[in-house]
Amino acid sequence: xxxxxxxxxxxxxxxxxxxxxxxxxxxxxxxxxxxxxxxxxxxxxxxxxxxxxxxxxxxxxxxxxxxxxxxxxxxxxxxxxxxxxxxxxxxxxxxxxxxxxxxxxxxxxxxxxxxxxxxxxxxxxxxxxxxxxxxxxxxxxxxxxxxxxxxxxxxxxxxxxxxxxxxxxxxxxxxxxxxxxxxxxxxxxxxxxxxxxxxxxxxxxxxxxxxxxxxxxxxxxxxxxxxxxxxxxxxxxxxxxxxxxxxxxxxxxxxxxxxxxxxxxxxxxxxxxxxxxxxxxxx
Amino acid sequence: xxxxxxxxxxxxxxxxxxxxxxxxxxxxxxxxxxxxxxxxxxxxxxxxxxxxxxxxxxxxxxxxxxxxxxxxxxxxxxxxxxxxxxxxxxxxxxxxxxxxxxxxxxxxxxxxxxxxxxxxxxxxxxxxxxxxxxxxxxxxxxxxxxxxxxxxxxxxxxxxxxxxxxxxxxxxxxxxxxxxxxxxxxxxxxxxxxxxxxxxxxxxxxxxxxxxxxxxxxxxxxxxxxxxxxxxxxxxxxxxxxxxxxxxxxxxxxxxxxx
Amino acid sequence: xxxxxxxxxxxxxxxxxxxxxxxxxxxxxxxxxxxxxxxxxxxxxxxxxxxxxxxxxxxxxxxxxxxxxxxxxxxxxxxxxxxxxxxxxxxxxxxxxxxxxxxxxxxxxxxxxxxxxxxxxxxxxxxxxxxxxxxxxxxxxxxxxxxxxxxxxxxxxxxxxxxxxxxxxxxxxxxxxxxxxxxxxxxxxxxxxxxxxxxxxxxxxxxxxxxxxxxxxxxxxxxxxxxxxxxxxxxxxxxxxxxxxxxxxxxxxxxxxxxxxxxxxxxxxxxxxxxxxxxxxxxxxxxxxxx
Numbered sequence: 001x002x003x004x005x006x007x008x009x010x011x012x013x014x015x016x017x018x019x020x021x022x023x024x025x026x027x028x029x030x031x032x033x034x035x036x037x038x039x040x041x042x043x044x045x046x047x048x049x050x051x052x053x054x055x056x057x058x059x060x061x062x063x064x065x066x067x068x069x070x071x072x073x074x075x076x077x078x079x080x081x082x083x084x085x086x087x088x089x090x091x092x093x094x095x096x097x098x099x100x101x102x103x104x105x106x107x108x109x110x111x112x113x114x115x116x117x118x119x120x121x122x123x124x125x126x127x128x129x130x131x132x133x134x135x136x137x138x139x140x141x142x143x144x145x146x147x148x149x150x151x152x153x154x155x156x157x158x159x160x161x162x163x164x165x166x167x168x169x170x171x172x173x174x175x176x177x178x179x180x181x182x183x184x185x186x187x188x189x190x191x192x193x194x195x196x197x198x199x200x201x202x203x204x205x206x207x208x209x210x211x212x213x214x215x216x217x218x219x220x221x222x223x224x225x226x227x228x229x230x231x232x233x234x235x236x237x238x239x240x241x242x243x244x245x246x247x248x249x250x251x252x253x254x255x256x257x258x259x260x261x262x263x264x265x266x267x268x269x270x271x272x273x274x275x276x277x278x279x280x281x282x283x
Numbered sequence: 284x285x286x287x288x289x290x291x292x293x294x295x296x297x298x299x300x301x302x303x304x305x306x307x308x309x310x311x312x313x314x315x316x317x318x319x320x321x322x323x324x325x326x327x328x329x330x331x332x333x334x335x336x337x338x339x340x341x342x343x344x345x346x347x348x349x350x351x352x353x354x355x356x357x358x359x360x361x362x363x364x365x366x367x368x369x370x371x372x373x374x375x376x377x378x379x380x381x382x383x384x385x386x387x388x389x390x391x392x393x394x395x396x397x398x399x400x401x402x403x404x405x406x407x408x409x410x411x412x413x414x415x416x417x418x419x420x421x422x423x424x425x426x427x428x429x430x431x432x433x434x435x436x437x438x439x440x441x442x443x444x445x446x447x448x449x450x451x452x453x454x455x456x457x458x459x460x461x462x463x464x465x466x467x468x469x470x471x472x473x474x475x476x477x478x479x480x481x482x483x484x485x486x487x488x489x490x491x492x493x494x495x496x497x498x499x500x501x502x503x504x505x506x507x508x509x510x511x512x513x514x515x516x517x518x519x520x521x522x523x524x525x526x527x528x529x530x531x532x533x534x535x536x537x538x539x540x541x542x
Numbered sequence: 543x544x545x546x547x548x549x550x551x552x553x554x555x556x557x558x559x560x561x562x563x564x565x566x567x568x569x570x571x572x573x574x575x576x577x578x579x580x581x582x583x584x585x586x587x588x589x590x591x592x593x594x595x596x597x598x599x600x601x602x603x604x605x606x607x608x609x610x611x612x613x614x615x616x617x618x619x620x621x622x623x624x625x626x627x628x629x630x631x632x633x634x635x636x637x638x639x640x641x642x643x644x645x646x647x648x649x650x651x652x653x654x655x656x657x658x659x660x661x662x663x664x665x666x667x668x669x670x671x672x673x674x675x676x677x678x679x680x681x682x683x684x685x686x687x688x689x690x691x692x693x694x695x696x697x698x699x700x701x702x703x704x705x706x707x708x709x710x711x712x713x714x715x716x717x718x719x720x721x722x723x724x725x726x727x728x729x730x731x732x733x734x735x736x737x738x739x740x741x742x743x744x745x746x747x748x749x750x751x752x753x754x755x756x757x758x759x760x761x762x763x764x765x766x767x768x769x770x771x772x773x774x775x776x777x778x779x780x781x782x783x784x785x786x787x788x789x790x791x792x793x794x795x796x797x798x799x800x801x802x803x804x805x806x807x808x809x810x811x812x813x814x815x816x817x818x819x820x821x822x823x824x825x826x827x828x829x830x831x832x833x
Binding site for chain 3: 009010012013016017019020021023024026027028030031033034037038041108111112115116117118119120123126127204205207208209210211214215218235238239242243250253254257260261264265268269272
Binding site: 341343346348371372373374375378379381383385386387388389390398399402403448451452455 | 723
């Protein structure tokens with residue numbers, strides 16, 4: 001009693017399963033290739049000198065990326081100072097206060113901001129800070145990264161707070177605890193892990209940004225002595241070395257990329273581990 | 284285990300069926316005959332395994348990766364769990380209607396009814412149209428939709444959608460029709476229509492219906508099986524089960540003492 | 543605090559307009575359709591860059607969309623359970639790789655390989671199309687399209703996955719009960735149902751592709767031109783800003799670049815709004831805003 005096209009249907013079934021499997025493999029392949037090459041080209045160049053020395057002048061071999069590594073952290077610190085308070089508080093507002101209409105618009109605006117290309121952020125902050133200050137600066141770099149973090153952190157914070165059961169809030173309010181206190185001591189404390197996760201992921205995201213830094217922090221062969229000077233950063237240095245003509249610089253670019261990727265991925269993986277016991281990821 | 288005495292016309296013979304989810308047995312060692320061209324109702328309190336039993340008949344429990352079955356089910360003599368039989372074939376011969384109607388929202392009424400036929404390769408537009416009319420008439424829906432067969436299926440009311448799902452199941456001309464609480468999501472008027480429909484269908488189809496509504500079972504079925512905690516307690520002609528059941532547990536349930 | 547977002551948007555808009563003020567005045571609408579880009583003589587036109595952005599994004603979509611949706615289907619419907627989680631994690635990690643690192647890999651690994659292997663093969667098989675004609679140096683529009691595809695695949699896949707997961711199980715059961723095979727169930731009950739949401743995922747990917755800067759700059763060759771062959775170098779709105787901004791002298795030059803930034807912003811914002819609307823009207827649970 002099997003239909004005449006039965007075998008054809010079986011064939012299609014197996015064929016599609018194979019095809020989609022192949023696509024899944026295709027997706028994973030570039031990542032594996034990138035890892036492979038980073039390790040092959042970059043790992044061998046990682047030595048103490050890389051972490052402790054400054055870049056050598058063009059053409060000379062050797063030297064390191066110490067200023068870029070420190071620079072990245074300096075920029076991230078500034079970005080956190082700007083991005084975390086505004087982002088988290090903004091997220092709190094969205095989740096706990098505000099009217100539905102207003103909040104809808106705020107969310108909408110935040111989502112638009114998340115879609116603004118990073119290079120656009122760069123030229124905007126250039127106009128706002130670099131031009132009036134008449135200099136590229138670490139400050140401008142930190143500001144642009146921080147501003148980029150704000151909509152990101154706001155949305156993740158709001159989502160995490162929404163996951164806290166309403167029952168907790170009600171219980172606290174019923175006990176006569178003031179609303180703001182309820183939020184700080186109960187809601188935020190419950191959601192803290194998630195908020196931290198969101199912040200860390202946003203930091204990992206901006207750590208790898210290059211385009212906005214081209215017009216703000218600019219990059220520096222040396223150390224920046226204060227925030228009003230241009231500063232080196234890993235993505236910038238990688239970019240500059242990669243498009244330059246010197247093989248030694250290429251080698252260092254791979255090494256820098258390796259370190260940067262390790263940094264970014266460890267944050268991502270670490271964060272996943274932390275939230276694993278919390279939310280069972282069901283497929 | 285009480286089996287149906289009139290098994291000379293058995294459409295389905297179930298022997299020692301057990302269904303496990305992980306370590307739990309939802310259905311325990313059930314043996315039962317389903318009479319052809321009659322309506323058999325499966326009743327029992329919530330969680331007694333009646334839906335699981337029903338889904339084992341058309342191998343739908345296999346969609347759950349933790350599910351495992353033991354025992355044997357034969358459809359007109361064919362072992363539906365044998366190694367050479369595919370679940371796709373079984374489900375062609377045994378249709379199912381669900382508790383909540385689930386027409387495909389991106390398809391029109393016509394497309395919904397014919398989807399099973401088209402899957403099996405039927406392309407002849409005339410034949411498809413004939414089958415559609417036939418199935419919709421059997422589902423008591425034809426007069427209401429005959430002028431708008433191309434309208435989206437979700438433009439119908441809840442009760443109409445459920446009848447559409449019945450038509451969809453009937454279009455492929457199954458030998459058995461399984462219904463899992465088909466009217467529980469519907470208002471009394473729609474429910475009554477479904478019940479009348481079931482009674483009119485039984486002259487051509489074997490129907491097994493799971494229901495928690497005892498009045499429905501009493502009204503619409505010829506045979507009734509009472510399940511409790513995964514086991515078949517009693518099975519027999521409906522009037523007998525409701526008026527003079529053999530088992531005390533059955534009597535307690537049908538008189539409303541529990542469940 | 544939350545109102546800061548409005549302030550930010552206003553700020554961006556304001557600044558972009560202020561910056562491009564000069565160029566807007568000088569060129570008006572002509573800017574959008576002119577293809578002369580001559581900094582030496584202070585003549586600017588946006589067309590080659592709009593062309594470059596659209597073409598590289600189109601290539602990226604053509605490559606990424608089928609692969610992403612197929613992968614999403616594999617992950618939600620067809621893959622054995624143990625395989626799913628590791629694959630999902632891999633894809634999320636790919637999304638986290640910074641653009642500049644992918645660009646680095648692009649310059650030293652992908653482009654040489656394309657130049658030596660893929661492009662000649664394309665030339666011999668599809669060379670009758672003007673798209674694949676002419677010599678190449680590896681750095682070209684097609685390379686940019688490919689690398690952008692790699693960058694947007696993770697986001698289209700994740701969002702599509704969420705969309706497919708949200709299709710009610712009851713729909714799948716209806717199809718199974720009719721005796722459909724696994725693929726048929728996917729086709730009838732899942733993909734049709736999810737069409738709108740999947741389209742939203744694709745548009746979201748497009749939005750991301752439009753703004754992609756670093757990896758593109760590193761492999762596209764950076765020559766503003768409008769040609770038919772994909773083997774020729776090109777430039778996009780984002781890549782030219784990245785390349786020329788810091789060397790832009792005078793007043794008109796930076797202003798022209800700002801105007802390009804404005805065009806880019808306009809494009810991405812419109813596309814993103816479209817994507818958000820599609821996704822919001824489809825999915826019930828909120829789809830996570832992907833960067």
